[in-house]
Amino acid sequence: MSMLSEDDLRQMMADETARLHAAPDLVDRVMRSSRRNRTKRIRLTAVATAVAVVGTVAPAYLVLAPGSAAVPQVLAGGPVAASETPRPDLTSQAVPEPPAIDDPATPIPSEPPNLGDLGDGKAFGRVKVGYLPDGLQWSHWSVDFGDRYTTSWNYDGDAEGFYCVQIYVYEGEAVQEVDDRVRSYSAEGKGKEVPVGDATGFLIRQWVGEDGMKGTPTIIVDVGEGRRAEVMFSPVYAKKLHSAKAIDRELKKIAKSLTATG
Incomplete structure (x- = not known):
């Protein structure tokens, strides 16, 4: 799931405000709330990633298959997920970094x-x-x-x-x-x-x-x-x-x- 830019979110909320008769100042309230929620989400993702990397014992529900390990995959705007990858030799290799985020461009909504x-x-x-x-x-x-x-x-x-x-x-x-x-x-x-x-x-x-x-x-x-x-x-x-x-x-x-x- 890709994260909308602030301008995109303003435009989409403006469209919905006019159609659904929401409060005229809803866009600005949502933007303030969005910024607060985004900060909390980033902090939560960072903590979850750190725990997955340095932890030596994985919970049973994250063990995917013999010879594989749970590696955190950070998705924009979403929770931390586990992906299946060959288990490295922990005595000689560094734990791989999370894969780079591939965030496709979000289509710009047309003006009302x-x-x-x-x-x-x-x-x-x-x-x-x-x-x-x-x-x-x-x-x-x-x-x-x-x-x-x-x-x-x-x-x-x-x-x-x-x-x-x-x-x-x-x-x-x-x-x-x-x-x-x-x-x-x-x-x-x-x-x-x-x-x-x-x-x-x-x-x-x-x-x-x-x-x-x-x-x-x-x-x-x-x-x-x-x-x-x-x-x-x-x-x-x-x-x-x-x-x-x-x-x-x-x-x-x-x-x-x-x-x-x-």
Whole structure:
């Protein structure tokens, strides 16, 4: 099993995040976790290899056949395995080193479809955004899977930067998924309905406690024409608004400004 590079893992997680509706900041949390797990894996492999080389008595389950010895074979990203090789004369020969790792190149995944150049980002897909908090720019990033699409805004307009505000739009069959999610939250006593102009929105903090964060402030609203919109603030951006009241007020202002365009 070959080990993915950090860029590959980011791209794959970005694809899955858009399709499966994971937390928008999941990629960065996974990368931090991946680095910690990789360090532990390397340490464990080194210890296992050292024990296999210097040990004079092999456990019974590693004895493969008469005249053969268990030699550790280190696989990238995997556990230590035993391979069968002629037993050397331990009194006159050095114990062979583990074989070199042959790590084939990992194919680079294709980029997910996007919405193209959106200008200031306030009109995307079949929805227009009438209000955004001051200081935000379109991130030059979007994903389009047909019945659901999304884009985001941050301070510097950098597609590789952290998001401040992200909006998902659901159409067609995807509407059922988000409606079911709202019903599930309500049944669990999470979130609350709030007026949004002539419509009703649903305010909730999603993914509370993940990676030590206080959750992603979210409002879900019917924008007409059989569409639902989900407006989210990153936990980091929400901190800058200082209070839950200010967060809810800004979410409702964005949700109220959304209109279907066709």
